[in-house]
Amino acid sequence: MHEIEDTGSKAGAIELSGLEKPLGFVVDNSTPVVARFVSSNPPPVGDYVVIEHPDGIVLGMVEHVGTRSITLNALPGVYDPAIVEKLSAEMGDEDVFFECTARLLGDVETLRMPRLPPLPGARVYRAPSNLLKHVFGGKEPYWIRLGVLASRPDIPVYINVNRLVTRHTAILAVTGAGKSNTVAVIVDRLVKHGGTVLIFDFHGEYVGSSLGGRVNVIEPLLNPRLLSIAELMVLLGIEQRYYNQERVLRKALAKLKEAGSEEKGGFLDTLASIVEHMAHRRREESTAATAVVNKIESLRERYGEIIRDDAVDPVSRIRPGYANIVDLSRVDRDAADAVVSHMLRIVLAERKRHKLTGSSQVPFPVLIVVEEAHILAPRDEDTLSKYWLARIAREGRKFGVGLMLVSQRPKGLDPDILSQANNLVVLRIVEPSDQRYIQAASESLSDDLVAHLPSLNTGEAVVIGPFIRIPALVRIDKYEGRLGGADIDVVAEWQSLSRTLDEAGSVDDLVSEFM
Template sequence: MHRAGTARHDNSESSPSTHEGPLGFVVDNSTPVIARFVSSNPPPVGDYVMIEHPGGAILGMVEQVGTRSITLNALPGVYDPTIVEKLSAEMGDEDVFFECTARLLGTVDSLRMPRLPPLPGARVYRAPSEMLKRVFGGEEPYWVRLGVLASRPDIPVYVNVNRLVTRHTAILAVTGAGKSNTVAIIVDRLVRHGGTVLIFDFHGEYVGSNLGGHVNVIDPVLNPRLLSISELMVLLGIEQRYYNQERVLRKALSQLRESGSEERGGFLETLASIVERMAHRRREESTAATAVVNKIESLQERYGDIIRDDAADPVSRIRPGYANVVDLSRVDRDAADAVVSHVLRIVLAERKRHKLTGSSQIPFPILIVVEEAHILAPRDEDTLSKYWLARIAREGRKFGVGLMLVSQRPKGLDPEILSQANNLIVLRIVEPSDQRYIQAASESLSDDLVAHLPSLNTGEAVVIGPFIRIPALVRIDRYEGRLGGADIDVVAEWVSLRRTMDEATSVDDFVSEFM
């Protein structure tokens, strides 16, 4: 019988290194995907091992480590604490061993998956650091550093920029797990290499930052003349089921655009006047027209600060080589939906025009970062942004438009859009339903990796997808600049407030004493 131990080629780079000796040995029931081995000195979860194989050494990622006792293993069914306590007094260090599971990632030389499993008794070695540096390394600007291996802080981890953009990316985690820091690290390094990024910032986290040394803040101000009928309906609050109001609005817009002239008040005032005249001319349109007039007046009161006739289109304000931040922190959900859908629609159209004609407002590839993606692309609700995000998810790679979806509620995110994000950066996720939802959207996320999501430390992430050569458990680098998403020091602010109040009281007492 051909044993795994005889399959070594000592002069080949693909052979396991024996400098440190084997960590353990393969046991029964291994497959071409999963290897089970026992060890007395196990590697930590997330670390990498090399396993002897007739076709050349195989690289594996450790996904499970469990303890076993030789004594207790020989006495199955012993669960009485008293008996276990007595037996443990007789058991030494040699009595304990570890059962480990490693996901096979491919041969060391080419990362091609084996057709046959490792043989029982095959030796398992700790993967050499120099080999891992080659696997996870990359040359800038085509690769950018994301962090280091959580199990090997001396191994930097790089991701492929082209695949990060064209294959779309999702960053998922609970609040406080490090999503904003991850976004900042990626954007900062892309911009420093000349990349153009557009961030839809719901909470003003990036407005005061210095990402890549080039930040361009774009106010969410819209010119009503440039809005589509659907975008205007969202701002007016005209739902699609109000078809009479929609018909009135379409007719009024058509008349306004055909005439090309506006009254002194501006676009919305002229539109309201046209609708009002329609109400007097046709009795069947009177109720709907009155409702539309009321909604136009309400829009002017509600969104007067973001609707301006003299506003330049937000897309025209995108600067190449910058982190362009659309500040949505001062608008409500409907306004955010209108702004985001408008920008997405124009960006995709301009990138298509550039490919077809070579002339465009956006003559450069662009990565779009969507914070709070579950709000703009909800699972069970239609929004304008959701439609355009789905379009870009399907078509964007052909035109140099990449998506980065960021969410703390993965199960609230549209599954079709999430499934188009081939790259995943998953930080701590505690909710089991969120874990299952993410796994359903990604064929590459195994049960064992999912099981580790609740126990990840802040800033640690499971990273998987075409932009990295093999799956990794990564400690994301810390962004050293300023971000608005960090937790505030509540106690310090309370103490400062109390000190200010006490000082003010003392001054008042002093003044009153000598008055």
């Protein structure tokens, strides 16, 4: 937990006399981590309470609320509906009470965790708004607003920018729960404060946006001369087990780098000629060389639009203070892997060079947003991007390279990389295996918080990590700009097509208009 920084407010110093009427009272079996209390007027799940404690006043987050009946509690084992119906006729509002659980978050002054549990009978109060505004507030540009508390819409929630970047972040949810909106809100506010963001956009959701008012779209063009051997092998489809083909390719690339060899034609043409010549000269390499020539021809057909000899390195096109969007919507998975791994490798190398020498083509910190992270860093498969994402997850914070992983399939994401994302924004997650997987990767997610993930409304999220002072159930702000990730209006499009068909007179006439 973080100490509450001085923001000029006196909200941290509260007195019991300034609190409202108690909500309830602590009962047995509380611990220094969890307090159990009973109430006749319970707070909602996700709300905050303050509790009397031997060391002062402790702040807690309500994680569980359950109903109990005094009458039924006195008659254990009554499960007959007829008996319960008769008893309920005699039970009034005073017969019902609520058992609640609050996770203790620390004392209200410093958020340091108590070493002793609250005592039985200790009074429990609704946390004052001025205290919560103090806890969740922050000064821009070091803090940016994420949304409001779901249980207290009058309390804005801010997150720490430095910890957002240096401690890495994961945004996880099912489709349609609000991942893209969350990314847009964060990126928009970072860019408005001069932040540099690099987004790998699989579906073109951000290409036409106006994030922060400064958007720089980067086409996924690669100069083959600048690719590593591993990246070139991915594009060629040469797997590591094809060691003969890899050996042929390495020899051909070595010859290609000799003086004058690149002047004979384009990179791929020259490479193909060298490999073909090798097939005729060495009998033992003939089969492998022929296969490599065929794969070079296939590469030209599949990736001719993104492989260009005159292409500049895409990293050199990253603009500081912009939302830099790499449009991967028109390339397949292998091409995306090559583009992303290449840029990750260069960005990390340039940031290291900047720290060591002060000279670099990336002389500014970068937050890298990886959409569909489970595709680039799958759990049970090795990819080039996965290797570099793992490197950045381990080393990036020292060099000003942050990661934001976005995924709708958490269990498909590499666990080592996910565990390096100390900050979590978890929107609605329905699949139990996904819930367990996320919880296993984060020690901060309690069983009670996980249990609420399926019932979150669109745009609501459990927010946990070093970038927020205490865990929160947050209603994410709505990004007011345009995004391409929203569901299409299927009925409206069908109706529009129907009207067009009526006007055209026939399907053939309509088709001819579009040919």
